Amino acid sequence: MPGHAAAFTESMAHLASAVAVVTARQEDGAPCGLLVSSVCSYSVAPPSVLLTVAASARAYPAFAAGAPFGVHVLSGADSRTAEAFARRGADKFAAVRWSWDGPVPRLAGVPWYLRCLSAAVFPHGDHAVVIGEVVCCARDSGSGREPLVYYRRRLGWRLGEPAGEEPDAAAQAAAAPGPGGAVVLR
Numbered sequence: 461m462p463g464h465a466a467a468f469t470e471s472m473a474h475l476a477s478a479v480a481v482v483t484a485r486q487e488d489g490a491p492c493g494l495l496v497s498s499v500c501s502y503s504v505a506p507p508s509v510l511l512t513v514a515a516s517a518r519a520y521p522a523f524a525a526g527a528p529f530g531v532h533v534l535s536g537a538d539s540r541t542a543e544a545f546a547r548r549g550a551d552k553f554a555a556v557r558w559s560w561d562g563p564v565p566r567l568a569g570v571p572w573y574l575r576c577l578s579a580a581v582f583p584h585g586d587h588a589v590v591i592g593e594v595v596c597c598a599r600d601s602g603s604g605r606e607p608l609v610y611y612r613r614r615l616g617w618r619l620g621e622p623a624g625e626e627p628d629a630a631a632q633a634a635a636a637p638g639p640g641g642a643v644v645l646r
Contacts, residue, residue: 479608481545482511483558483565484522484529491553491565492519495546498587499531507594509576512587518548524588526578530564531592533572536606541567561596573598 483493494517502510509531513523523529534542544555557568564575576592 479534479542480511481532481534481541481567481570482513482519482523482529483532483567484519484527485563485565486519486522486527487525491558492522493545493552493565494519495542502591507597508579509574509592509594511590511592513590515583515586515588520588523578523590524581524583526581528563528578529576529590529592530561530566531574531576532567532570533574534608535571536608538570538608541570542608569600571600573600 478499479495479497480499481493482496482499483491486492494513496511496513499509499511502508511531513520515524532541541556545552553565558565559568560566561573561575566573566575573596574592574594575596575598576594578590579593580589580591582589
């Protein structure tokens, strides 16, 4: 099965995803947050989002416990914020402007901010699926308009091949199609 995991992760690397920073308050009252590429609208009635949080993330306990949370939609101008929240350890909030919005840490200057109440949490595999009902949407009209996208393990807006780089041969081999053109995972 090791080759199957490599094929799966390589196939997902070719799926362009919007990225967002999600934040919450830890049990001890400190802010926590992380960068996620698995976030989407889930329902219009009631307005809801769906995201996943890795069990290995330091912020996982807050999300798994159903804490209210914020979703911060990022623009291409927010790559430093994305990089800060993608790192493990260190105080992620030290490098950004933020304030408390009730029980939720809110980042300043991002294009869109959604404050959510946790409606459901489903642990699955090495992640938890979190559904949040949106109770507040706020737009910062002064922030960037181009979205920040995660594609082929890179943050950016331009989705083409990076200049002067060839695709990773080992990853391509792991993702080589089997009979019928599909990578079989089971």
